[in-house]
Amino acid sequence: MAKVQDTSISRLAKDGLFTNNTLFIQVLGACPALATTTSAVNGLGMGLSTASILVFSNLLISLLRNFIPKQIRIAAYIVVIAGFVSILEIFLKAYIPALDKSLGLFIPLITTNCIILARAESFASKNGPLRSVLDGVFAGAGFALALFLLASVREITGSGTFMGLRIFGDEFTLKVMISPAGAFITLGILTAVFKTLTGRFAGKNTEIKETRQEEKKDIKEKEGAEN
Amino acid sequence: MGEIFMIMLAAVLTENFIFTKFLGICPFLGVSDKPDKALGMGMALTFVMGVSSAATWLAYHFILIEFNLEHLRTIAFILIIASLVQSIEIFMKKYFRTLYESLGIFLPLMTTNCAVLGAAFIAVDNEFTLINAVIYGTFSAVGITLAIIIFAGVRERIDFSDPPAIFRGTPIALVAAGLLAMAFSGFSGIEIN
Numbered sequence: 454m455a456k457v458q459d460t461s462i463s464r465l466a467k468d469g470l471f472t473n474n475t476l477f478i479q480v481l482g483a484c485p486a487l488a489t490t491t492s493a494v495n496g497l498g499m500g501l502s503t504a505s506i507l508v509f510s511n512l513l514i515s516l517l518r519n520f521i522p523k524q525i526r527i528a529a530y531i532v533v534i535a536g537f538v539s540i541l542e543i544f545l546k547a548y549i550p551a552l553d554k555s556l557g558l559f560i561p562l563i564t565t566n567c568i569i570l571a572r573a574e575s576f577a578s579k580n581g582p583l584r585s586v587l588d589g590v591f592a593g594a595g596f597a598l599a600l601f602l603l604a605s606v607r608e609i610t611g612s613g614t615f616m617g618l619r620i621f622g623d624e625f626t627l628k629v630m631i632s633p634a635g636a637f638i639t640l641g642i643l644t645a646v647f648k649t650l651t652g653r654f655a656g657k658n659t660e661i662k663e664t665r666q667e668e669k670k671d672i673k674e675k676e677g678a679e680n
Numbered sequence: 681m682g683e684i685f686m687i688m689l690a691a692v693l694t695e696n697f698i699f700t701k702f703l704g705i706c707p708f709l710g711v712s713d714k715p716d717k718a719l720g721m722g723m724a725l726t727f728v729m730g731v732s733s734a735a736t737w738l739a740y741h742f743i744l745i746e747f748n749l750e751h752l753r754t755i756a757f758i759l760i761i762a763s764l765v766q767s768i769e770i771f772m773k774k775y776f777r778t779l780y781e782s783l784g785i786f787l788p789l790m791t792t793n794c795a796v797l798g799a800a801f802i803a804v805d806n807e808f809t810l811i812n813a814v815i816y817g818t819f820s821a822v823g824i825t826l827a828i829i830i831f832a833g834v835r836e837r838i839d840f841s842d843p844p845a846i847f848r849g850t851p852i853a854l855v856a857a858g859l860l861a862m863a864f865s866g867f868s869g870i871e872i873n
Contacts, residue, residue, distance in 0.1 A: 480709060480850050484794050488702035528762055531791065535755040543751060558801055561754045565794040567706055633699055634862040641854030645846045 462587060469591025475568045476599035476640075477647035482568040485559045486600055487636040493616050496604025497597065498552045499559060502541060504593025507569050508586055510534045514577040515585035521578075530573045531564070538564045568596060599643075606639055607631060687812055691819035697795050698827040699864040703820075704795030708828055709853065711786070718832040722825025724783040726818055728768065728790045729799055732761050733817025736800035737810050757800050762791045795824060831860060 475481050482503070489499040513533050514521075521529045542560050545553040553560060563569070572592055577585040608614055611630030613621035629635045697703045704725075711721045736757050744750050769787045772780040790796055799820050803813035834856050843852045 481706070483705040483709065484702050487705060527791070531758055531762055532755065535758045539752065539754045542754065558798060558805075561801060562703075562794045562798055564754055564758050565792050565797050567792055570792055629862075632861075632865060633702065634858045634865060636702070637854050637858030637861055641847075641851045641858060644854060645851035648851070649846045 465584070465587050466591050469588065469593075469595045470598065471595070471651050473592075474595045474599055474647065474651075475571075475592055476596055476603075477644050478651065479571075480644070481571060482566050482596060483640070485562065485566065486596075486603060487633070487640060489556055489559050490600055490604035490607055490636065491611070491631050492608045492614075493601060493604045495552075495555050496600040498549075499556055500593075500597025500600035502545070502556070502560065503563055503566060503568070504590070504597045506534065506537050506541060506563050507572060507593040507596075508589035509537045510569055511572055511577040511585040511589035512582055513537075514573045515580060515582045518578045526578065527570070527574070530570060530578075534569050534573070535564045568592065603639060603643055606643065607635060611635060684812065684815055687808075687816050688819045691816055692823040692826065693864070693867040694869075696823045696827060696864050696867075697798070697820050698824055699861040700868070701798070703798040704793055704824050707786075707789060707793060708824070708831065708857075709850070712828050712832040712835055712853075715829055715832040715836070718828040719825070720782055721786045721789075722821070722828055724786040725790065725793070725795070725824060726821035727783075728761075728765060728787070729796055729821040730814060730818040731768065732764055732796055733799055733803060733813045734810065735760050735764055737803060737808075737813045740804050741810075753801075753804070757797055758791075761796055761800070765790045795820065827860070827864075831857060834860065 469475075473479060476483070476486050485499050485503065490496040510530070510533055514530055517529075517533075538561060541563070542553075545556075545560060572588060576588045580588070605615060607630050608616075609620060611627050613619060613625035613627075627635075630639065691697075695701060698705065698708050707721055707725070711717050739756060739760055740750075740753060744753055744756060749756075765787055769780075772783070772787075799817045803816055808816060835853060838852055838856060847855070
């Protein structure tokens with residue numbers, strides 16, 4: 454991409470939260486998003502954990518961007534990320550053991566979350582520390598909000614509770630929403646809704662629109678030439 | 681023997697990495713647009729996961745436990761996997777040119793594949809023996825390959841269908857994956873004694 458990145462704060466916020474939302478638009482980080490969103494608390498916990506790692510790794514990678522040799526940069530980023538993940542793992546085990554238990558395997562697996570590496574490679578390695586931290590905050594918040602939304606929908610429809618509080622009657626459960634199948638389908642529907650809201654239809658449709666516009670342009674130009 | 685068979689069955693069908701454990705979704709959505717590409721990715725993944733399961737198991741039991749460094753396993757495992765993937769790539773490029781040409785482009789992606797790291801953690805957490813760990817890693821990858829190939833077939837059909845405009849692209853693929861997950865949930869509860 455040759456175009457110059459616009460890095461003003463409002464632009465970063467809009468990109469991170471909506472137009473370039475990591476989960477709904479870029480479909481990155483789908484593994485934890487599907488696995489940990491059985492309840493709103495878990496979804497929010499996972500989102501905030503990922504966001505905090507994203508902020509710290511963006512900061513450190515941005516500070517080190519002039520010292521890391523280009524050939525081994527990916528390996529260096531992974532070590533930085535894994536270091537922060539280990540810190541988070543130990544921190545959660547000590548202070549929030551309940552969350553650590555329910556998220557389980559997916560806390561250490563934040564290391565291989567493509568969002569963090571993608572932000573490091575495409576943003577933090579090219580921008581100053583302040584901008585990188587802001588980018589981390591907004592991209593992380595976008596991911597956390599997406600997870601919270603997905604988890605809320607699944608918890609409300611699946612077990613009839615929200616953040617542990619009963620909303621529907623005592624007997625209400627819809628097992629499929631809590632099951633893996635429900636995770637995929639809910640994410641699919643939310644992605645569709647989100648893409649529409651941000652005015653970005655998936656590939657084919659925009660292509661069709663563009664070609665139609667081009668055709669119209671061609672016709673107009675031809676008419677202009679004839680006149 | 682029975683135990684090994686159970687591990688194989690669980691890894692491929694009843695606890696499929698993609699549909700029940702949610703590991704390796706990125707390549708699952710990324711390379712599943714063509715069945716032959718899916719097969720290439722799956723073979724590369726099977727090879728890497730088999731080797732990395734052995735390497736991480738050995739490192740955990742003979743280095744990390746020996747020196748009481750279990751809390752460093754995340755860093756240790758990811759470093760082992762990254763360097764392993766890199767050396768496999770170099771080795772293949774030099775000695776198995778044809779294999780490298782068909783699988784080579786998928787290899788760098790393995791480092792950030794959560795299935796590889798996830799299988800290493802699961803093997804350690806469940807206290808598998810070395811043989812069981814290697815079998816678990818290899819057959820989990822076979823399960824992922826199976827899932828990706830089935831899904832690639834489904835996606836080819838989706839390409840020719842006409843879903844509502846807002847569902848085109850990723851959304852309809854995710855819904856289809858959900859239906860596949862439902863089908864795979866039919867395998868849960870199989871037990872062989």
